[in-house]
Amino acid sequence: MNMQTKNKLEQFYRENVWEPVALGQALSLWSQQYRDNTAVTENGRQLTYGQLEIESGKIAQGFRCYGFKKGDKVVLQIPNSIEFIVIIFALFKAGIIPVMALPAQRKTEIKGIMEKSGARGYIIKDKYLGFDYKEMAREIVNKPEMDLKIIVIGHNDEFTSLKELKADRELYETVAMDHAEVGLFLLSGGTTGVPKLIPRRHTDYIYVAKQTAERCKLSQNSVYLAALPMAHNFPLGCPGVMGTLSAGGKIVICNVTSPDEIIPLIEEERVTITGLVPAMASMCIEFLELGEEYDLSSLEVIHVGGSVLDPYLAEKVEKTFNCKLQQIFGIAEGLICCTGLNDSDYARYHTQGRPISQYDEVLIVDEKGEEVPDGEYGELIVRGPYTIYGYYNLEEVNKVCISEECYFKTGDKARRLKDGNYQVAGRLTEMINRAGEKITPSEIEELLLKNELIEEVQVVGIKDKLLGERICAFILDDTKRMTLKDIRNYLIDRDVAAFKLPDQIVFVNSWPLTGVGKIDRNKLRELADGNL
Structure with missing residues (x-):
């Protein structure tokens, strides 16, 4: 370079x-402009912009009193919640850099993220969807090389509770930050399976949120449903949470990404806009086709991104929800492209639009x-x-x-x-894009090869109507000594994230080869489709 x-x-x-504004300052500015507007709501609980500013300031003060310093990195692994938004802005205000881990990630990935980032803290929910994050934290801190401050949201009797950190003082002076400094780390799929850390600056993240909000015509009347895990770039800032707050709109928290939560919330909260990956859009359509009636008339726009959207599904999204579709293509490393609300049918269904910035x-x-x-x-x-x-x-x-x-x-x-x-x-x-999650085949292959029953394996992404791509493990073995359940349990025992578990296994007697002697992955894909 x-x-x-x-x-x-x-x-x-x-x-x-760039605007000379850091992310902690941005919330202060938005709270002055939209103080009495509802900023976020979750299960009947809500915070106005003014209250969000005060709550995040109190916790920011608590972080500083707890010993965190400007520039420290903290791994944040909590599900969608009001606390997620309060904490992330508290970290920004305290000059602490959040590393955005996903709720689905497990010990192997989290430990790698901590080692790569040099994190000094780890913020978790006590339990989510039956998984005990405190137990995982306990296993991580037992490692002698790990010196971490662990903060827990929810039931807790061994680590520091978030409630203990909240200061009484309402006024808190945001730590001065250069707007061009790193504000947060997003995650990208790594070639070894451990995610790469993407340094995003305060000013560039504010810029992209505002640009996408403008392209998507967000306003104070917008009600954004945060349906996908907010640690992802798409629901966090494209336009997502940040874009909605920059426009004075309201965020509705969806705790679990599933149709039976998403659809009722659209009706109950009069949601105007949400973002989904293609697999979840398809599942929501299937849910609606079961026959129960919902009033979704408030919905104006659905964003679909995270993986390639089939044109047929794109058209079906608009017809089913009776609203406009905007395709959003982006990378956590930067570039965001988006179709326009007034684009032709062809552009909306068949393209991913144009870059958001001139x-x-x-x-x-x-x-x-x-x-x-x-x-x-x-x-x-x-x-x-x-x-x-x-x-x-x-x-x-x-x-x-x-x-x-x-x-x-x-x-x-x-x-x-x-x-x-x-x-x-x-x-x-060859990276696999399964329902918007990126998986490196070599990571799964290396883990499976440690199993004494597996001598050779190839992991390949197979086109799938529901998931975009499903994970198929091809095993060289004519005895078929293992089942799909065996393989999934083997990986679960090694703390592999659920979204990385194979969806299908195919046993082969020999590898199909190309003319130059390489394994023919296209032939493997044909075998996978033939073994469904």
Whole structure:
């Protein structure tokens, strides 16, 4: 990466694009503007913007009194809740950097995230969906190399409770932060299975939230249902929680991402906008087709993103919910593309729209890095005011994924149409996108190869109408000594996240090979479809 080019870009963004505001300050500004508006509601409980400002300030003071310092990193692993929003802004106000872990991640991933980030703290819910996070925390802190402050929301008798941290004082002075400093870490799929850390700046995250809110026409009248886990970039800031707050709208918390929670909440809270991955959109449609009547007339827009959306499903979303669809394509590393509310049917159903910023520089390039003509597929690369220049503490990876001219190589196969819209066809790599979650096949393969009953294995993503892609493990074994349940239990015992567990296994007597002697993954995909 050419540092002179990077410095020129940074200077331009500072002078022309970025607001000199950090995320903790942003809430203060929004609370002044929308003080009495309802900011967030959950199961009958709600906070106004003014109350959210006060509550987050109290906890920010508690964090500082507890010994956290400006620049410390804290792994945040809690489900969708009012506490999630209060805590994240408390961390911003205290100058602490949250590392956004997903509720579904388990000990292997969390330990890796902590080691990579150098985290000093770990904030968890006591239990969620039957899983005991305190037990996992106990196992992690038993490691001698782990020196962590653990904070628990809910029932707790051994770690520090969130209630203990809340200060009595209502007034709290937000720690001064340079708006161009790192404000939070998002997670990306890693080549070893341990997620890469994505450093997002205060100012770039505010910028993308406001730009997507504007493209999606959010306002004080908007009621946004946070249906997906808010630790993901899509529901957190595209436009999600941050975009809704920037516009003065209301956030409705969905505790569990399932149709039987999502649909009733849309009716009860008069939701106007929500975001779903294609698999969940399909499941919501199937839920509605069961016949029970719901009044969803308040719904104006559904965002669908996280993986490629089939055009047939795109059209069905609009017809079923009687509202507009906006496709959102994005990467946690930066670039967000979005269709317009007034785009043609073709654009809304068949494309992922255009970049949200006039300063996004997007190229479609071939294997040599040369730009291809409109209409031809290649790799999408990008640089812009909210796209990163590299992952945290991964110098060798960054040499590969960042070009000399500071373009981030997404690994996505895409093309630009003549009208300026983009179509994304999937990944150029073998990474699996299961219901919006990214899984690296080699991680699962390495774990399975430690099982003495498995000598050779290939893990492949198979196209799936419900999940987008399902995980299939191909095992070289004609004795069929293991079942799918055996394999899933084996991985569960090794603290592997539930979304990484194989959905299907296929036994083969030999590997199908290409003409150059490599395993033919296309043939494996055909075998998987034939073994359903």
